[in-house]
Amino acid sequence: MPDIELTTAGDEKATKLHIMAIETCLLKARQDIDKEKVKKQLEIEHRIMEEQKVLYWLCEGFERFLRLQAYCPQLLFVKGDIDLSRPLVTIVGTRNPDEYGMEVSKRLAFALAKAKVTVVSGGALGIDTCAHEGALEAQGKTIAILGNGIARPHPAQNKELFERILGSGGALISEYPLLAKPFKWHFPERNRLLSAISDAVIVVQAGKKSGALITAQFAKRLGKPLFAVPADIWFEKSLGCLELLRDGAIALVHPKDLSVVESLAFLEKANVEWPSPRYRQFGTSNPWAKIGEAQEEAPVDSKVYNVLLRRPLAIDELVVSTGLSVPEIQAELFTLEVKGLVRRMPSAKFCASPHDPSKFFGKEDGVDD
Missing domain, CATH: 3.40.50.450 (Rossmann fold)
Structure with a gap:
């Protein structure tokens, strides 16, 4: 050039x-x-x-x-x-x-x-x-x-x-x-x-x-x-x-x-680092669920969960978004992960999982787990 x-x-x-x-x-x-x-x-x-x-x-x-x-x-x-x-x-x-x-x-x-x-x-x-x-x-x-x-x-x-x-x-x-x-x-x-x-x-x-x-x-x-x-x-x-x-x-x-x-x-x-295809690990939010609907139907009252419904965040970002301390956030994340409402991403961020896919699909849609 x-x-x-x-x-x-x-x-x-x-x-x-x-x-x-x-x-x-x-x-x-x-x-x-x-x-x-x-x-x-x-x-x-x-x-x-x-x-x-x-x-x-x-x-x-x-x-x-x-x-x-x-x-x-x-x-x-x-x-x-x-x-x-x-x-x-x-x-x-x-x-x-x-x-x-x-x-x-x-x-x-x-x-x-x-x-x-x-x-x-x-x-x-x-x-x-x-x-x-x-x-x-x-x-x-x-x-x-x-x-x-x-x-x-x-x-x-x-x-x-x-x-x-x-x-x-x-x-x-x-x-x-x-x-x-x-x-x-x-x-x-x-x-x-x-x-x-x-x-x-x-x-x-x-x-x-x-x-x-x-x-x-x-x-x-x-x-x-x-x-x-x-x-x-x-x-x-x-x-x-x-x-x-x-x-x-x-x-x-x-x-x-x-x-x-x-x-x-x-x-x-070249020796290129790239993930091999396997079961999808990113926990993508249900595209049929609007944020407003998801919040109305949210099964828990959690500041952390409500923030993660909007976008994936790391713990330090959650501190800023929620006003909670690191120990409080870690405790909420543990509870949410146990309930299957939050997933940990490879990038060290957390994202909300669709909490009830059946609400957004009919029986004929065949939702896979």
């Missing part, structure tokens, strides 16, 4: 593009362009660039972005070490995955990072966060391409994650000025970069209207290998992936499936 053109806050050409980026953000937010206001913001952002070692990336000669044609970015902001000598794989999906989606995303990123592949994602909650976390657990490199300014971490919950990405030799990249807010239209725009920069794109879990499908659409346009993870055909967050598979995306059930991509062919013979 060719070298990229990085430069500092003092670069004249990049500074002009920086001003254009600030003005574009103001226009899209339907705000008037006040030259003094723009000048002041530029001065502040230049100071932040120097303090936080943020660089300009002039993109006009970067071949992968040139393939975006009219959508090619002119300038990006980069914080951290952007090493493009390794293969890059983008992993994306819903912000609200089930535990299956979370585990697949994390384990997939872990396996790829162990194989010296850089994991790229969007820094959002859900699948993105799991992908970054998996790469970091493998002590590998990961890049977050953001839909907001680098100096304005979003989501706020991931501030510490972004710091760990930088500390591990990864990078944060954004098309937007450092102080730009996370406007909703930024994220569809950002998704084209997630596709363009990588050797392959994987959609782990996505509903029918997921933004991850925009990333997939750009992958198709650019001729990038597009993979989708098969999943539960009755789960709403699977519908986007199922549609991609119908339309020709490659089914990904093992990291070695990526070896059909030329730059990732080495994965075929």
